[in-house]
Amino acid sequence: MITLDELLEKDRRREEDGFKRKIRIGRIVKPGTGGKEKIIIVPTTVEEKFVHDEIRLEQEPGEGEPTGGTGEGEEGEVIGEQPVRPQEGEEGEEGAGEGPGQGEGGEHELESNAYELGKVLSQDFQLPNLKDKGKKRTLARYIYDLTDKNRGVGQILDKKATLKRIVETNITLGNIPDIDNIDTTKFIISPRDLIYRILSREKDFESQALVFFLRDYSGSMSGKVTQTVVSQHVMLYSWLLYQYEKQVETRFILHDTEAKEVSDFYKYYSYKVAGGTKVATAFKLVNDIVERENLARDYNIYVFHGTDGDDWDKDGKQTIAEIEKILTYVSRIGISIVEHSYVGSKQTEVENYLKSSGILTKHSNLIKMDVLDENADDSRIIQGIKQLIS
Amino acid sequence: MELVSQHVKGIMEECKLRAMDHGLTFDDETLEYIVTNRDMIELSPKVMIPTLYDYWVHDVRVLSGKGMYEAYPSNPFETVINTRPAISFYNDNNPDWLNVMIFYHVLGHIDFFQNNLFYKNTWDIDLTGQALSDKRMIAKLRSEKGRWVDYAIEFSRGIDNLVGYHRELNLNILNESKQPLNRTDFYFDIFLQKIKHISHNDYLKEITRYNEGLHNNGDFFNLVINKYPEFEELYRKELLIKRKTELDIMEYIIRNSPFLKEDENEWMKTVMQIVRNTSLYFQPQIRTKIMNEGWASYWHEYLFMRDDRICGHEVDYAKVNAGVTSMPKVGLNPYALGMRLFQHIKDMEDRDCYSFEYALLKDEIGKKKFNKAKASGADYILKVRENFNDFTFINSFIDQEFMTAHNLFVAGKRFNNARMSIEYYIKSKKAEDYKEMLVDTLYHPPEIFVDLSLTKNGVLYLNHKFESKPLKTDYIENTMIGIEYLWGGPVHLETSEPATPGKTAAAYANFWDPASQQTEEKKPEPVKWKRMLYIMENRKLHKREL
Numbered sequence: 001m002i003t004l005d006e007l008l009e010k011d012r013r014r015e016e017d018g019f020k021r022k023i024r025i026g027r028i029v030k031p032g033t034g035g036k037e038k039i040i041i042v043p044t045t046v047e048e049k050f051v052h053d054e055i056r057l058e059q060e061p062g063e064g065e066p067t068g069g070t071g072e073g074e075e076g077e078v079i080g081e082q083p084v085r086p087q088e089g090e091e092g093e094e095g096a097g098e099g100p101g102q103g104e105g106g107e108h109e110l111e112s113n114a115y116e117l118g119k120v121l122s123q124d125f126q127l128p129n130l131k132d133k134g135k136k137r138t139l140a141r142y143i144y145d146l147t148d149k150n151r152g153v154g155q156i157l158d159k160k161a162t163l164k165r166i167v168e169t170n171i172t173l174g175n176i177p178d179i180d181n182i183d184t185t186k187f188i189i190s191p192r193d194l195i196y197r198i199l200s201r202e203k204d205f206e207s208q209a210l211v212f213f214l215r216d217y218s219g220s221m222s223g224k225v226t227q228t229v230v231s232q233h234v235m236l237y238s239w240l241l242y243q244y245e246k247q248v249e250t251r252f253i254l255h256d257t258e259a260k261e262v263s264d265f266y267k268y269y270s271y272k273v274a275g276g277t278k279v280a281t282a283f284k285l286v287n288d289i290v291e292r293e294n295l296a297r298d299y300n301i302y303v304f305h306g307t308d309g310d311d312w313d314k315d316g317k318q319t320i321a322e323i324e325k326i327l328t329y330v331s332r333i334g335i336s337i338v339e340h341s342y343v344g345s346k347q348t349e350v351e352n353y354l355k356s357s358g359i360l361t362k363h364s365n366l367i368k369m370d371v372l373d374e375n376a377d378d379s380r381i382i383q384g385i386k387q388l389i390s
Numbered sequence: 391m392e393l394v395s396q397h398v399k400g401i402m403e404e405c406k407l408r409a410m411d412h413g414l415t416f417d418d419e420t421l422e423y424i425v426t427n428r429d430m431i432e433l434s435p436k437v438m439i440p441t442l443y444d445y446w447v448h449d450v451r452v453l454s455g456k457g458m459y460e461a462y463p464s465n466p467f468e469t470v471i472n473t474r475p476a477i478s479f480y481n482d483n484n485p486d487w488l489n490v491m492i493f494y495h496v497l498g499h500i501d502f503f504q505n506n507l508f509y510k511n512t513w514d515i516d517l518t519g520q521a522l523s524d525k526r527m528i529a530k531l532r533s534e535k536g537r538w539v540d541y542a543i544e545f546s547r548g549i550d551n552l553v554g555y556h557r558e559l560n561l562n563i564l565n566e567s568k569q570p571l572n573r574t575d576f577y578f579d580i581f582l583q584k585i586k587h588i589s590h591n592d593y594l595k596e597i598t599r600y601n602e603g604l605h606n607n608g609d610f611f612n613l614v615i616n617k618y619p620e621f622e623e624l625y626r627k628e629l630l631i632k633r634k635t636e637l638d639i640m641e642y643i644i645r646n647s648p649f650l651k652e653d654e655n656e657w658m659k660t661v662m663q664i665v666r667n668t669s670l671y672f673q674p675q676i677r678t679k680i681m682n683e684g685w686a687s688y689w690h691e692y693l694f695m696r697d698d699r700i701c702g703h704e705v706d707y708a709k710v711n712a713g714v715t716s717m718p719k720v721g722l723n724p725y726a727l728g729m730r731l732f733q734h735i736k737d738m739e740d741r742d743c744y745s746f747e748y749a750l751l752k753d754e755i756g757k758k759k760f761n762k763a764k765a766s767g768a769d770y771i772l773k774v775r776e777n778f779n780d781f782t783f784i785n786s787f788i789d790q791e792f793m794t795a796h797n798l799f800v801a802g803k804r805f806n807n808a809r810m811s812i813e814y815y816i817k818s819k820k821a822e823d824y825k826e827m828l829v830d831t832l833y834h835p836p837e838i839f840v841d842l843s844l845t846k847n848g849v850l851y852l853n854h855k856f857e858s859k860p861l862k863t864d865y866i867e868n869t870m871i872g873i874e875y876l877w878g879g880p881v882h883l884e885t886s887e888p889a890t891p892g893k894t895a896a897a898y899a900n901f902w903d904p905a906s907q908q909t910e911e912k913k914p915e916p917v918k919w920k921r922m923l924y925i926m927e928n929r930k931l932h933k934r935e936l
Binding site for chain 2: 002004007010013017018019020023040041042043044045046047048049050051052053054063064065066067068069070071072073074075076077078079080081082083219275341375
């Protein structure tokens with residue numbers, strides 16, 4: 001059986017042969033108890049053929065695909081309903097019991113699975129603009145260096161330390177009668193005196209980071225747009241987990257006309273579309289949280305927002321105001337606008353007001369925007385991530 | 391993967407005897423294998439054929455299948471493949487009574503494979519053997535040509551849903567009957583319609599005249615020859631014409647592609663042929679899902695309920711059976727639907743409800759009480775399983791009686807703005823609407839053919855016969871890159887697209903955006919379509935309006 005690596009290698013070769021890549025890294029996210037969601041990394045691919053599109057243009061707006069049903073009732077009768085806004089309470093008190101011991105199992109599973117994805121998402125990714133802030137928590141990446149010393153065996157002989165050691169030994173043995181006139185040829189050298197440098201894992205201390213993921217889940221987001229945004233955020237999230245070994249703190253915010261914080265990535269990832277769109281609410285919630293918990297002092301803060309660019313606040317006055325506020329403390333805002341293909345070359349509202357407000361150029365180091373098509377493939381999405389964290 | 395034990399095989403043989411007693415017919419030999427769930431995951435991308443050729447997409451599916459299994463383990467009872475002898479796969483952890491039920495179900499499938507006429511083209515092929523030789527062929531090519539074999543497979547599979555399945559089937563059945571075109575058929579089907587183009591009304595008049603002639607023994611063609619002296623001559627010529635067969639896209643490319651004619655590319659024809667044959671083999675299966683599952687479920691229920699081996703396990707059976715064949719409150723279950731429809735057909739035929747007398751009845755009570763005790767239902771459903779596919783099955787037999795008997799309805803789904811919820815409601819209880827909803831779920835690839843009149847100067851011109859369903863635009867580019875590669879020149883595709891893109895989308899957005907509610911009042915206009923031409927040249931796709 002072929003491995004994932006071999007498949008990806010094969011896929012790379014497609015490009016050389018002049019064909020598009022075909023393998024996407026898919027993820028199956030399985031909810032677990034106590035926030036221990038499990039992300040399983042699987043490759044997926046689509047075999048393109050001429051097929052009928054499943055969209056039904058004749059359908060009335062707001063009406064879904066009909067299906068079969070059985071049971072009592074008359075025509076027109078409502079037989080059930082499903083709330084579109086997720087209800088936190090219904091999921092049970094999952095988040096509440098999250099103790100340190102409980103978290104570990106999930107973490108381990110995630111780590112081992114995210115490994116493959118992490119490898120794919122080249123290790124060049126790095127959070128931009130990291131500054132030293134407080135010392136509450138260290139954000140460590142590991143590097144390998146010849147820092148540790150070892151007696152007897154090792155990679156490189158540390159001559160100075162070895163000589164010191166030999167001298168010490170010989171003094172102890174009384175082998176050095178006159179310290180002003182040392183005859184090195186008389187030295188007795190024990191194998192244990194040889195001191196080597198060995199390769200060891202070192203923590204590379206960096207400042208701690210807090211990442212906000214914001215996602216528009218308004219009605220207009222249904223379908224591929226959401227998939228693409230979620231894809232990008234799953235990759236970002238997996239990469240953060242992989243690269244920083246879950247030392248980065250993450251917060252998740254969903255918004256339609258109201259914003260709400262959800263407790264874990266699974267909820268963030270899986271909640272379905274709801275009502276209208278007010279982008280400003282999400283950014284406002286970020287500001288509120290940061291202020292309330294006084295996070296700006298101790299954390300490097302990153303905000304990633306995914307949307308289809310639709311906003312009821314057409315000129316973005318409120319949104320820009322909130323973003324300006326965030327810009328005073330944030331290390332990077334990354335906004336991904338995933339356009340519906342029907343938009344065509346027209347700019348979306350969010351793109352429009354972001355551009356016309358000039359904040360993109362004024363704070364070009366702090367805020368980045370990536371506009372992609374809803375049909376973007378993985379390589380495009382990864383390129384988008386690079387752009388957002390460049 | 392190993393054969394079932396002698397004990398289990400004994401159970402199977404016993405089941406066969408009882409199934410045959412009730413009219414099922416199938417070959418004596420069958421093979422039953424025990425497989426693990428892991429085996430199943432590895433088999434499913436290969437449509438359960440262990441000897442199917444290797445291809446990386448299968449590997450991708452296996453890897454993702456394993457991931458899926460890790461997250462959501464499942465435990466399929468059985469899988470049957472349409473081979474000779476029929477092969478079926480099982481889990482090894484079934485108790486005997488359950489095996490009896492499963493075997494009846496499997497025998498239903500086997501009977502269906504071996505009797506339904508839509509499978510006719512698969513009856514004389516030893517698929518496992520054929521697949522094995524194909525697999526070796528592909529492996530050999532791969533050792534010579536490397537990854538280019540995978541491209542050839544990929545591009546061939548890109549058009550393997552457009553194979554001329556119905557034409558091949560038709561050809562097979564025609565060849566078998568060896569009936570030359572008779573004079574009457576020629577007159578009505580070809581002469582009047584295609585040569586004379588007579589009006590609908592005149593055509594009906596001719597049919598009436600023909601039918602009258604049948605009763606009075608008059609010579610129908612006397613008058614015809616008087617009216618059209620050329621008729622006999624044309625008929626004679628028609629008989630001489632060898633039936634020219636239309637080629638599907640794959641065949642056309644295999645025979646005519648200048649690229650494949652080059653010596654060093656000749657091998658790709660083999661690959662295309664393998665992909666085409668494999669696809670053809672599975673066409674009937676996709677088109678008889680509801681029937682096939684319904685038929686198997688019908689028989690496992692019918693036979694197991696009459697089998698003494700159920701004793702002591704009635705409750706266990708009820709539980710398993712309900713899991714497989716209960717009708718969901720919202721949603722479709724082909725097992726359940728097909729099974730109930732077969733039961734319904736048998737009941738209707740037993741009472742002789744497919745008669746004029748019944749059709750003429752106007753009152754409900756009369757209909758309910760109608761019973762001629764014809765008791766021919768058992769034979770009737772055997773005929774149905776022989777001659778129908780999902781489309782004709784649904785279209786012919788779902789009637790209002792069926793809807794009422796099982797409380798069926800079309801479930802609609804709509805967004806309720808005030809309550810911020812998605813409502814499920816009973817949209818319709820009419821048989822016609824239910825049929826339409828079902829038919830929409832059936833497999834129906836687009837009809838795309840090579841337009842010979844426009845295929846010239848090295849351009850392959852494909853024409854999509856539009857059925858008010860546009861093609862999925864995302865897939866067009868890569869599919870056409872593949873065709874261009876195999877064809878070795880530019881490829882054009884003519885298809886239809888909505889003439890007013892964004893309009894429905896705007897209406898959709900408005901629904902969520904109360905700020906522009908004024909436009910919501912407007913009724914959505916019927917979609918207008920325009921013909922588009924997609925042009926693939928040098929791996930670049932362009933399109934323009936026609």
